[in-house]
Structures are given as C-alpha cells and as structure tokens.
Amino acid sequence: MIAPTTTEGSKRHPSWLRYVVIWLCLLALTSASFLLSLAHLGAVDVVVALGIAVAKSSLVLLFFMHLLEHRFSNAMIVLVSCALVVLLVSLVAADVATRHTFPPAPAPLGEPD
Amino acid sequence: MRDPLAEQFEDLEKQASAARLGMWAFLGSEVLLFSGLFALYAGYRTMYPADFASAVAHDNVAIGTTNTFILLTSSLTVALAVHAIRAARARRAAGLLLASVALGLLFLVLKGFEYAEHFRQGIYPGDRYRFAELSGYGAKTFFTIYYVATGLHALHVTAGISVLGYLAWACRRGHYTPEYHMPLELGGLYWHLVDIVWIFLWPLLYLAHA
Numbered sequence: 001m002i003a004p005t006t007t008e009g010s011k012r013h014p015s016w017l018r019y020v021v022i023w024l025c026l027l028a029l030t031s032a033s034f035l036l037s038l039a040h041l042g043a044v045d046v047v048v049a050l051g052i053a054v055a056k057s058s059l060v061l062l063f064f065m066h067l068l069e070h071r072f073s074n075a076m077i078v079l080v081s082c083a084l085v086v087l088l089v090s091l092v093a094a095d096v097a098t099r100h101t102f103p104p105a106p107a108p109l110g111e112p113d
Numbered sequence: 114m115r116d117p118l119a120e121q122f123e124d125l126e127k128q129a130s131a132a133r134l135g136m137w138a139f140l141g142s143e144v145l146l147f148s149g150l151f152a153l154y155a156g157y158r159t160m161y162p163a164d165f166a167s168a169v170a171h172d173n174v175a176i177g178t179t180n181t182f183i184l185l186t187s188s189l190t191v192a193l194a195v196h197a198i199r200a201a202r203a204r205r206a207a208g209l210l211l212a213s214v215a216l217g218l219l220f221l222v223l224k225g226f227e228y229a230e231h232f233r234q235g236i237y238p239g240d241r242y243r244f245a246e247l248s249g250y251g252a253k254t255f256f257t258i259y260y261v262a263t264g265l266h267a268l269h270v271t272a273g274i275s276v277l278g279y280l281a282w283a284c285r286r287g288h289y290t291p292e293y294h295m296p297l298e299l300g301g302l303y304w305h306l307v308d309i310v311w312i313f314l315w316p317l318l319y320l321a322h323a
Contacts (some may be wrong), residue, residue, distance in 0.1 A: 014196075016193055016196050019189060019192045019193055019196065020189070022189075022192075023185065023186070023188075023189040026185045026188075027182065027185060030178070030181050030182065030185065033316060033320065034174075034178055034320065037174075037316070037320035037321070037322070040323060041323060042323050043323065045320070045321060045322075045323045046316075046317075046321045046323075049316030049317075049320050049321055050313070050316060050317075052316070053312050053313050053315075053316055056312050057309045057312050057313070060188060060305050060308060060309055060312070061305075061309070063192075064188055064189075064191070064192040064301075064305050065301075065302055065305045070130075070133060071130060073134055074133055074134060074137045077134075077137045077138055077140070077141045078137070078140075078141070080141070081140075081141040081144040081145065081148075082144075084144075084145065084148060085144060085148040085151060088148050088149075088151075088152045089148070089151050089152050089155040090155070092152040092153075092155050092156040093155040093156060093158070093159045095156070096156045096157075096159040096160050097159050
C-alpha cells in the first residue's frame with residue numbers, strides 16, 4: 001500500500017460535479033458573449049467580449065488546469081505571460097493610434113482585383 | 114512496470130512539481146508564440162477599424178460559435194478524464210479522452226467547411242485575395258491574420274488530438290494509476306491551453322463587428 005503523501009495528485013480531490021458546474025458557467029458566458037455581440041454596443045463591444053474571454057480563461061486556468069491546487073510558481077508563469085501579452089497588444093495599438101510621423105494607413109498599392 | 118520515480122528525485126511529490134513547472138514554462142512559451150499574432154491584430158485593427166469590422170461580420174459566426182462550444186466541452190471531458198484516473202478508473206478515463214479526440218476532430222471538420230466557404234468566395238491569404246465585396250486593404254490584412262491565427266491554432270488542435278489519442282491508448286493499457294498519471298495531467302494542460310487560445314480568437318474573429 002502506498003502512503004497518500006507519495007501520490008502526485010493533490011491530497012483533496014474535488015468532486016466531478018465541480019467540473020460540470022464550471023463547464024456550465026463557461027457555456028453561459030459564451031452565450032452571453034454571443035448575445036451581447038448582437039446588441040450593437042458600438043466600440044465597447046471588443047472590450048466586453050475580451051472581458052468575458054478573460055473570465056472564461058480564468059475559470060479554465062483555475063479549475064480545469066488546477067492552478068488553484070498547485071504551488072504559486074506555476075501561476076507566476078501565467079501571470080508574467082499575461083502581462084507580456086497585455087503590454088505587447090496595448091502598446092502596439094497605442095503606437096499605431098498615436099504616431100503621426102507616417103500616414104495612419106498606407107495608400108493601397110493597387111486595389112486587389 | 115517501470116518505476117515511475119526517476120532517480121534524481123526524492124519522491125513523487127517533488128517529481129510532480131518539477132514536471133508541472135516545466136509544462137507551464139512550455140505553455141508560457143506557447144502564449145508568447147500566439148501573442149505576436151494578437152499584437153498584429155491589434156495594430157492593424159487600429160489602422161483599419163472599419164475594414165476589420167466588416168470582415169469580422171463576414172465570418173461564419175454559426176460555425177465559429179459551435180466550435181467554441183465544442184472546444185469547451187472537450188476541455189470538460191479532459192478534466193473529467195484526469196479526475197477519473199485519480200479515482201483509479203482507467204477505462205472511464207480512456208473513454209473520456211476518446212470523446213475529447215472526437216470533439217477535436219469535429220472542430221477541425223467544421224473549420225475545414227469554413228475554409229472551403231472562404232475559398233469559394235476568393236478569400237485567400239495574402240496576395241491571392243480575390244474577394245470583390247470586401248476589397249479594402251484592411252479586409253485583406255484581416256483575412257491573412259485570420260488564416261495564420263486559425264491555421265496555427267488548428268495545428269495545435271491536431272497535435273493535441275494525437276497526444277490525447279496516445280493517452281487514451283495508454284490509459285486502456287493500464288499505464289496510469291492514481292499515484293502516477295503525470296503524462297495524462299500534462300497532456301490535459303496542453304489541450305486546455307489550445308482551448309484558451311480559441312476563447313480569445315473567437316470574439317476577435319467572429320464577434321467584434323461593431
């Protein structure tokens with residue numbers, strides 16, 4: 001018999017029902033995102049859709065990928081990666097939006113035929 | 114059966130922590146790979162907001178949304194497979210993994226239909242773009258990013274399907290126990306990451322049409 005301390009899983013296993021509840025939340029958030037996209041929110045709709053995407057991926061990371069159960073060093077990698085994506089995406093967009101040294105949109109080289 | 118504990122580790126707990134940390138580092142590098150495409154999307158969308166909005170509106174939101182539900186469900190079956198092997202139910206874990214493989218294949222088939230629809234309309238990546246209805250420079254750029262992002266994602270889905278298929282076979286052969294099932298856990302992490310990438314691609318490519 002192997003002592004429980006030598007197993008590689010976590011000591012306390014959540015019930016399978018927890019995963020089903022998380023999945024139902026993911027489906028509900030997906031439906032909400034889809035319905036909101038039909039509501040013609042204007043320019044905020046990208047922000048709303050990305051906010052819901054962040055909520056959904058947090059659920060996947062914390063529960064399906066067990067980040068909650070494991071040591072913080074794993075979550076640290078996720079946090080640093082996310083910080084990089086946010087900086088890269090927002091600064092590239094900010095650069096394009098605010099730089100005036102070249103025309104904001106290059107003149108088309110010729111209409112695609 | 115081979116001893117699951119490698120000689121450089123004192124116990125399975127430490128070996129498991131090291132394996133998980135290595136996998137998360139790999140997943141972090143995958144995020145960096147995709148972040149370049151997200152940055153291109155952000156930059157070009159800022160440059161051509163109207164072209165991007167009409168190109169997004171042209172995408173098949175029914176297929177895109179169905180695929181979102183498919184991938185979320187496949188993530189559930191993978192999470193349940195890890196749960197089953199922790200409870201020593203190897204046959205159930207194998208069945209759940211095969212269900213995930215089937216859902217992954219369904220995702221690819223639907224994606225194929227979507228590509229075929231685009232090709233029929235002359236929507237090709239780069240210079241081959243021939244779609245008169247959306248002839249703007251931004252629409253052409255959008256669809257090139259669309260093809261690279263969804264193509265790279267589909268490659269990851271294909272790799273994930275192979276990994277899950279192998280894991281299902283190994284479960285069936287009784288390779289994993291509640292004490293040792295690290296390959297299944299790590300393969301599961303990979304599949305969940307593929308799901309997360311799609312969670313972000315879906316709103317950017319199908320929903321943001323305002």
